[in-house]
Amino acid sequence: MKRLIWACLFFPLFSFSQNSGKVIKISDGDTITILLKGNQQKKLRLAEVDCPEKGQPFGKNARQFTSDQVFGKTVNFVETNTDRYGRSIAKVYYDNGKYLSKELIKAGFGWWYFSYSKDATLGELQDRAQQKKVGLWQDTRAMAPWEYRKMKREESKNRKYEASQTKIKAKEAA
Numbered sequence: 001m002k003r004l005i006w007a008c009l010f011f012p013l014f015s016f017s018q019n020s021g022k023v024i025k026i027s028d029g030d031t032i033t034i035l036l037k038g039n040q041q042k043k044l045r046l047a048e049v050d051c052p053e054k055g056q057p058f059g060k061n062a063r064q065f066t067s068d069q070v071f072g073k074t075v076n077f078v079e080t081n082t083d084r085y086g087r088s089i090a091k092v093y094y095d096n097g098k099y100l101s102k103e104l105i106k107a108g109f110g111w112w113y114f115s116y117s118k119d120a121t122l123g124e125l126q127d128r129a130q131q132k133k134v135g136l137w138q139d140t141r142a143m144a145p146w147e148y149r150k151m152k153r154e155e156s157k158n159r160k161y162e163a164s165q166t167k168i169k170a171k172e173a174a
Helices: 002-017 059-070 100-106 120-132 145-173
Strands: 018-028 031-036 040-046 074-082 088-094
Touching (some): 040 100, 059 088, 088 100
Parallel strands (some): 040 088
Antiparallel strands (some): 031 040
């Protein structure tokens, strides 16, 4: 009887937190745009996975994999958070319950985003993909996207610093 009461209390919460929409755009391996009822678009950042960036090796492959899996399909999603860019972070499910983040990791097109996930089975899937050298794991110098982004930020900061130094020297010479 207690289970029935708990189920009645929490079922409405679950049903409101799970949504569905048609995938209309794939920005990259871990970011999709869906069309909700009322022609409203929503950008979703996939939870628990981080795919190579566009400029990284296998970035296009990750995007293509995501496209092959969900583009044009109606997916279910559960929002878990919001990132600093205002995108909803969500667990996306398709084809009768396949979890997109899990499929990306299993296929070797994404890293388990362990900093934002407690699901160690995703880490095990990543380890298997690495051992089998599937997807991005064929590259012996594969760099995690968060490290790649950090490197790019540092490069950008250095370029800005060098440009400011050049301007200062030009003013001093004038």
